Structure formats: structure tokens, C-alpha cells
Amino acid sequence: MVPQNINVALIGNPNVGKTSVFNQLTGLNQQVGNYPGITVEKKIGFCKLPHNIKANILDLPGTYSLNASSIDENVVIELLLNKNDKLYPDVALVVTDVENLKRNLLLFTQIKDLEIPTILVINMADRMESKGISLDIPFLEEQLKTKIALVSSRKSLGIEELKELIVTYKSISAEPCLNASVIDKEYFNNLQNAFPDQLLYKLWLVITQDVNFLNLERKEIQSSFTKSHTELKRLQQKETIKRYQFINDVLKEGLSIDSSVARDFRSKLDRVLTHKFWGYIIFFVILFVIFQSIFDWSSIPMDFIDSSFATLSAMAAEHLPAGILTDLISQGIIPGIGGILIFIPQIAFLFLFISILEESGYMSRVVFIMDKIMRRFGLSGKSVVPLISGTACAIPAIMATRNIENWKERLITILVTPFTTCSARLPVYAIIIALVIPNHRVLGFLNLQGLTLMLLYLLGFGMAIFSAYVLNKVMKISGKTFFVVEMPNYKLPLFKNVAINVIEKTKAFILGAGKIILAISIVLWFLASYGPGEKFQNAESIITAQEKNNTVSNTELENKIASFKLENSYIGIMGKSIEPVIAPLGYDWKIGIAIISSFAAREVFVGTLATIYSVGGSDNETTIKNKMQAEIHPETGLKVFNFATGISLLLFYAFAMQCASTIAITKKETNSWKWPLGQLIFMSTFAYLVALIAFQILK
Amino acid sequence: MRTTISSLRKNEKAIIKDFDIDIIPLKLLEMGCLPGNTVQLLQIAPFGDPLYLDVNGSHVAIRVETAKEIEVELIKIVL
Numbered sequence: 001m002v003p004q005n006i007n008v009a010l011i012g013n014p015n016v017g018k019t020s021v022f023n024q025l026t027g028l029n030q031q032v033g034n035y036p037g038i039t040v041e042k043k044i045g046f047c048k049l050p051h052n053i054k055a056n057i058l059d060l061p062g063t064y065s066l067n068a069s070s071i072d073e074n075v076v077i078e079l080l081l082n083k084n085d086k087l088y089p090d091v092a093l094v095v096t097d098v099e100n101l102k103r104n105l106l107l108f109t110q111i112k113d114l115e116i117p118t119i120l121v122i123n124m125a126d127r128m129e130s131k132g133i134s135l136d137i138p139f140l141e142e143q144l145k146t147k148i149a150l151v152s153s154r155k156s157l158g159i160e161e162l163k164e165l166i167v168t169y170k171s172i173s174a175e176p177c178l179n180a181s182v183i184d185k186e187y188f189n190n191l192q193n194a195f196p197d198q199l200l201y202k203l204w205l206v207i208t209q210d211v212n213f214l215n216l217e218r219k220e221i222q223s224s225f226t227k228s229h230t231e232l233k234r235l236q237q238k239e240t241i242k243r244y245q246f247i248n249d250v251l252k253e254g255l256s257i258d259s260s261v262a263r264d265f266r267s268k269l270d271r272v273l274t275h276k277f278w279g280y281i282i283f284f285v286i287l288f289v290i291f292q293s294i295f296d297w298s299s300i301p302m303d304f305i306d307s308s309f310a311t312l313s314a315m316a317a318e319h320l321p322a323g324i325l326t327d328l329i330s331q332g333i334i335p336g337i338g339g340i341l342i343f344i345p346q347i348a349f350l351f352l353f354i355s356i357l358e359e360s361g362y363m364s365r366v367v368f369i370m371d372k373i374m375r376r377f378g379l380s381g382k383s384v385v386p387l388i389s390g391t392a393c394a395i396p397a398i399m400a401t402r403n404i405e406n407w408k409e410r411l412i413t414i415l416v417t418p419f420t421t422c423s424a425r426l427p428v429y430a431i432i433i434a435l436v437i438p439n440h441r442v443l444g445f446l447n448l449q450g451l452t453l454m455l456l457y458l459l460g461f462g463m464a465i466f467s468a469y470v471l472n473k474v475m476k477i478s479g480k481t482f483f484v485v486e487m488p489n490y491k492l493p494l495f496k497n498v499a500i501n502v503i504e505k506t507k508a509f510i511l512g513a514g515k516i517i518l519a520i521s522i523v524l525w526f527l528a529s530y531g532p533g534e535k536f537q538n539a540e541s542i543i544t545a546q547e548k549n550n551t552v553s554n555t556e557l558e559n560k561i562a563s564f565k566l567e568n569s570y571i572g573i574m575g576k577s578i579e580p581v582i583a584p585l586g587y588d589w590k591i592g593i594a595i596i597s598s599f600a601a602r603e604v605f606v607g608t609l610a611t612i613y614s615v616g617g618s619d620n621e622t623t624i625k626n627k628m629q630a631e632i633h634p635e636t637g638l639k640v641f642n643f644a645t646g647i648s649l650l651l652f653y654a655f656a657m658q659c660a661s662t663i664a665i666t667k668k669e670t671n672s673w674k675w676p677l678g679q680l681i682f683m684s685t686f687a688y689l690v691a692l693i694a695f696q697i698l699k
Numbered sequence: 700m701r702t703t704i705s706s707l708r709k710n711e712k713a714i715i716k717d718f719d720i721d722i723i724p725l726k727l728l729e730m731g732c733l734p735g736n737t738v739q740l741l742q743i744a745p746f747g748d749p750l751y752l753d754v755n756g757s758h759v760a761i762r763v764e765t766a767k768e769i770e771v772e773l774i775k776i777v778l
Contacts, residue, residue: 267741270741274742486758
């Protein structure tokens, strides 16, 4: 018989260090994907256990209980209810934080009721001494009918012992540790008698939760055993009280805290970080540092990548045998790939900062101090997290709105999040700022280009807040406002967690965007290299005839032929036909093509221009930036990327909805085409008008 | 006037008495906000809302409108 991998599920409340335990067990041996049909992240890792046993470790979304209030939490229940799922755990690890054991055990007692062999992992055990906590492990193991692993994922303690324990999963008790059905004996007895083959707690979950389980039976169970919403909730409250009674009784004996030992670092830090003056100052200083550094620190690796690809392109053209394929590689594919790889430094920095803010526990304090202010605009304090992580990418940001309990606040957050400056806008901003804003320092330390970038970010936030305010006034949706935020302990971010997060996110971004950009670059190259009709075919003779009487050097003549060809290529013809629409904004047809192609994804803009200019431009200029700098408008003789056009472009990209993936995710999360289409039309029209006004004033 | 969490002063401790179950989200109950448990007001956000509480050992923030619905009995601190 082939030894099968055992399935281990990691379950736990948010903020207990579940992901660090996962990283400790699996290292970099992880796969991140999605659950079928929904955009909940699915993380599976592999782990070698002692005695040659291998395990698939599944990191389930964090949840406070099995009463789900979001699709992330639903994933946990659906997996645990479905014995036929191929990831159904042979053993469950419930990860808890030693300082929050009481609350964390609530979920543990629920998992036990599902009769899955369960190991209780008590994390952050290294803090026990400093907090004056002591545990009676044998007593707890007996009362909770489990095996306990004391670990510190932070200090890598107890991980080997945990692995040893997982191997013995067959001998771990699958018995429930309390009987919650005593809260309403008659009701639960009837329920069990009606479905004698099913686990009582599973039936109860099916009644109370919106999960897909035994679809046929579900209707049956519900029709005969359903109760009013209030009655059900009352029973759930009783159930929760019952569980806490049990937990309190167990911990009274099994856990003691010597509070004289505990030094309260947390409350001191809270006092500063949530202070009515310093709290906000610190928050804005952090944001400021992030945006300055994204621009300043990443310019060195970016310049390096840019010039490396220019060299690579030149080398390919020189060393490969001349022909169409070489042209495609040197003018289409290499500039296209370079156009995306160049943003790795900036994107990595952004993800680095965001994951540090989240890991440290600081993000919850921001939610706390911003809630009252955000509510004035129809948002929630929790909207701050999507708005900040929207600076990385709107897609995870829109998914992060799931924990906003109030539907109206959540919908408004989803609708305005695409205004925040996402990392896909960065490449566009970066190159245009570099072209039209002088690289000066003001007041000795503020880089003018960095300052412009910061202004663009503020503009994005400002627009998001302003539209939220308008939407809040216009939309007539009422709902109860629920707002419950856990304020986790402060933690020094773990290098390993942050590093894995940054690598995973950056990789996903590069691969996802890279595919689109590469495809578009190739298509563009074809469209730019071929054209219909006589003019394109006979470009050489037409131009030579035109220039017969002028004295021009050979290179100049070649350049003229190349740009004539480009104008009469397929893409040139398309671009020329849209020129009347975009000319009032200060754009030529090449920029027009770049804008159109970037409706799929914003970052395509730079790659498109890189490809178009590689085909049509002079060969003297190597990097994309220099090529754009050298571009001269054929009629006016002025630089194409002058100040007015640059500002107009920056504003257009700040406001326009150019991202197919965001439209798709908004559709998914709001379950309607109405909202994403509204977003697309409103944002793009607004962008056009603002860019138009700006150019007409500045030109 | 009945005493609720929203009428506590900073650092005051109280015992949770009663609340309307329809108004209080289940998630808050799961955090330990249940009759008989203790609650302490740790911080008040700038502008007076939300409130940062220690409920039964869990640290959570809730809005004043929710806190108003949770009746409590102040624990007299004897020095």
C-alpha cells in the first residue's frame, strides 16, 4: 500500500500566530491558491514528520467560532462538515495564544464537538514567564480530552515536539469535552431522533449557518426544526454561555496568573498610539515615511533593472540572426518583460510595509482612532485597512472589506477603494513624474518627485473619502451597525512571516500582471510592425522620394522611414482614429494606444509605450525613460511629455477605472453588475473631465 | 438612570448584567461579553467613540451605540 499523506488542518482565532506556526511547520514549502469559485485564499504546505510520515498542512482562515459571519469563515465550516472533502483533516490543530486562552478555547470546544481528533497548540509560550502565567498541562489535557503542545512559533520552540504529537494522531481523543445540548434538551433530543445517523452538533451548525452541507437534507432539517431568528440566537447565546462556563471551570484549576509579574507594556503603548493628538501624528508620519521611501529607496534597483533590460534587448538584436523572430524578441518580448519586472522593488517595499503594519498589531489601533472620523463619510474604521492595503492592490483590499459588518459601510468601501493609488499606478506615475517633475530637493530633505508622488496618493485618498461622502448621502440602505474589533497584543513582526508574505504577494503580482503584459506586448508588436496597404509597403521609397531634395544623414532618413511605417501600421491607423478624442487632453495617438491597452490593467501603459517606441524610435536611446524623453511631437516640434501633458496623464490615471480584475472582484463581492459598471463609468468619465480641464489650463 | 458600558469612566470595572440579544452581535458574545463576566473600560478613542474594553480578558473595541445597550453594575474598588 502506498503511504498516504495525512491531512492536518490549522484552525484558530485571528492574531494567535497561526500563520507563524504554519510557516514553522512548512517553511517555504507552500502553495497559495483559491478555494473553487470563491476568492478566499487557500494555503497548503507540506511537512515531513518523524517516522517517514508526510503531512499536508492546511492553513484555514482565522475565525473566532464556528458561527460564521463571512465567506472566509464559511470555508472552515464547510470543510469540517464534509467528510468526503479530500482535504478533510485526519487531525485538527487548534492554535491558541497563551494570553487569550479563555477566548481561544471557545472555538476549541466547538471543533471537539465535531469529533475530529484535535491537538491543542498553545502558542506564545515564551511569554508565560513574563506574564506570570502557569499551566497545569496534565489537568488541562484530561479535562479538555486532548493532547497539548506548548510552542513558541516566534522562538521556534516546541515545533519538533508538535510534529511528534501529530504522528500519534490516531490515539488522540475525538470525544467532545462537554455536552452543549443540555441548553434545550427536548429540542436537541427530537433533532437527534429525526436524524439518528448524524452528529448532533453538525445538524445544529446546518440549522444555524448558511453552509452547503447535505443539500437535500438541509431543507428537511430546516423545515422541521427551524426557529425564529431571535429564538435561534437565544439558543446560540445559551450555547456560548454553556461553553464559557465549562472553560472557566477548567481554567480556574488549570491556569493561574500572577498579575504582580505582568508588566504592562501594552497599555503604555496604547496610550500613545491612540492619543488624540500623537495617535494621528504617528499615523501620518508612518504613511509619509512609506511613500517617501517607495520613491527614494527603490530608484536604485529600478534604474539597474531598466538599464539591464535595455542592454539585454540590444544584445539580442546584435547576436541573434536578423529576422522577424529576433525583432519580436528584442522589440516586443524583452521590453515587455522589463516593463513589469522594473516594479518589483516598489511593490516589494509596499507589501513589506503593509505586512509589518498588520503583523505588529498597529493596524487595529488605526481602526480604533479612525472609526469616528470615517463614519462621518459613511465608512467604518475598518475601511482604513482596505484603503491602506488598496495602495498595494485593490483586489485583496476589496476582499478585506469582508469583516465590515454593516452592508452599507462595506458597499461604500468597495466602491471607493479603487480610487486609492494601487501599485499598478505606480509605474505610470513613476515614469511620468521622472519625465516632467524636476529632481530637486526642497527644504533640504524633501524630494520634489517624492512629494508629487505623495500628493497623488493623498489625491487618491481624498477622492475616495469624498465619493464615500456623496454615496453615503445618496444611497438609501439602512442596517444595524455592528462594529467589533479585536485589539491584539503588540508583536515585533517576525522576519520569516513578513518575508514569506512579501515574496508570495510580489510573485503573484508579477506573474498575474506579467502574463497580460507579455501577451499585450506581443500583440502590440505585431500591430506596430505590420500595416495594410501601399503606404506601409512602400514606406522606404515614399520617404526617400520626399527627402530627395533635402540633405539628410542616413540615420535621420532611417528614423523618418521607421516613424512613417509606424504611423501607417495597424496600430498607427487605430491610434490616429481615436486621436480627436484624446487630443484635447494633450495626448498623441501613441499615448492613446497605451491608455486603451491599459484598460485591461494600468501597468500595461509603460510596457505599451516601451514596445511602440522600440519599434518606431531611434536606436540611440536605450532605456524606456530616455526614449520617452526624446519623443518630439511631429507637428508642434515640442516634447510629447511636457508638463501639461504629464499632469493631465497623472490625473487621468489617478481617477480612471482601468483594471479588469477590480471590475471582476467588485462583481463577485457585491453580487451584481450594477456596482462595477457604475464604478467604471463614473470613474472614467470623471478622469477624462479632470484631465481635460488640467491640460487646457496648463498648456 | 441605568448604568451601561458607555457610562463607565476610564479604567472603571463593572459586571455585565443584561442586554437585548437582538441588538448585540453574536461575535461580541463569543469574545466573552456575557452576563456575569467583568468588563473594564481601557481607552476611549479621540472624539469619544469607539470604546476599547477588556471583556473577560479579551481586548475589543465597540461603538458607543452598542455599548449603550449593555447594562452593567459598577464594581466598587475598595482601597
